[in-house]
Ligand SMILES: Nc1ncnc2c1ncn2[C@@H]1O[C@H](COP(=O)(O)OP(=O)(O)O)[C@@H](O)[C@H]1O
């Protein structure tokens with residue numbers, strides 16, 4: 110009997126990280142926002158980035174999603190064809206294409222991630238058109254499917270997002286981001302602006318979608334209960350640097366670094 114090596118049976122997509130970050134740094138004037146940040150993200154993995162306000166989480170996310178150019182370091186992203194590209198060595202149009210097709214970005218404030226002048230349905234449809242969908246009936250059908258998926262009454266398809274509650278707007282923003290099947294989704298405090306009762310439902314929904322779609326995601330949050338529910342693995346940041354990383358339950362139940370211990374003990378979960 111010939112032995113099959115793991116490489117023969119493991120799909121190529123599982124063998125290499127989707128994102129490889131090496132020595133990333135970003136300053137604003139003489140203020141350090143991120144320093145020497147290195148980690149990998151694997152396909153299907155949800156990585157939580159936690160730390161107190163000002164620890165550099167949003168700056169890191171903005172660099173990773175090419176919205177902000179780092180001062181130093183490399184961000185290597187594995188493209189659909191398997192090639193690895195350094196984000197800021199790509200041309201500007203190539204980076205823009207990644208943002209439109211490969212990635213999603215869920216803002217804390219849904220108004221920053223929605224087109225307020227368009228209907229709910231058009232907000233979802235626009236993302237599909239950006240990846241080449243042209244057939245009006247199909248686009249509308251997909252938009253309606255996604256409204257249902259994120260628990261918005263489909264009768265609201267032609268309503269403007271500003272007529273929605275904050276929780277509905279956030280669910281719409283999520284639908285707009287996920288409809289085009291991105292390979293990687295960035296989320297900055299996705300439940301941050303919402304009432305606690307609305308937060309819990311949204312978290313359940315997000316977790317279900319991550320599982321169902323096998324999404325890779327980076328979720329920035331200062332709320333450890335959000336991290337606990339969504340993330341497989343955590344990065345703890347302090348003063349722009351990673352102080353600890355590990356499986357979510359390990360970090361939250363048995364934090365090793367004194368700062369992580371303080372963070373965990375000071376926060377009700
Ligand atoms: N555009 C900016 N200009 C100047 N300083 C900034 C800017 N954005 C962030 N900072 C500073 O960088 C540090 C990290 O901020 P940020 O990434 O927003 O942290 P977090 O998201 O963890 O709260 C903070 O000291 C913040 O004041």
Ligand SMILES: [Mg+2]
Pocket residue numbers: 166167168
């Ligand atoms: Mg932030």
